[in-house]
Amino acid sequence: MDTSETRRYSVDEVDLLLANARLRDELEPYRDESIENDSVSRMPLQIENEYLESMLAWERAPALPISNWFSPSLQLPSPDSLSDGQISALLTDTISQLHSQNVVLRYTDHLSDRDLYKVIYRDILPCCEKKVEIAGKNLEWRCIEDNDTWLRYYASAVDRRRFQEEHAIDLPPAETPKYPRELPG
Helix, strand or coil, rough: HHHHHCCCCCCHHHHHHHHHHHHHHHHHCCHHHHHHHHHHHHHHHHHHHHHHHHHHHHHHHHEEEEHCCCCCCCCCCCCCHHHHHHHHHHHHHHHHHHHHCCCEEECCCCCCHHHHHHHHHHHHHCCCEEECCCCCCCCEEEEEHHHHHHHCCCCCHHHHHHHHHHHCCCCCCCCCCCCCCCCCC
């Protein structure tokens, strides 16, 4: 390694150390065991700084209803006031808008368009969540409410077997979901 590479490496490392100290200072008011975790001190400095940056972003992020993540606020008409055709058209647009704010829907294929619209209208949009903008990070919303639905439609054979062994219960029959969708994300 020549001297310019050695010098560059040293400057980069100094920058990383300075950034680390700044991040730790900024996190001081939020200090808890997650910052003192042994695994953090074993991380390479660049990875540790990324972790500390994500923690700081989380701590500073406002908790808002997901509908308020949009400008203007995302307001949907009541599902009771819409025909099935209107719901299907609105659902496609709404899912796209949610994805634009890094809200990713999972496990939706057992729900009709109307039922999924109701989940978005009733559960997702009014839910207060921290709006954290970190590249590559999504808020994943799993559209299932119970283990039975997961076991019936989404669990692999291995998952079903493990669940049965752990809980010693009879499982619902495995089925193919009725409403397959191609969702973004």
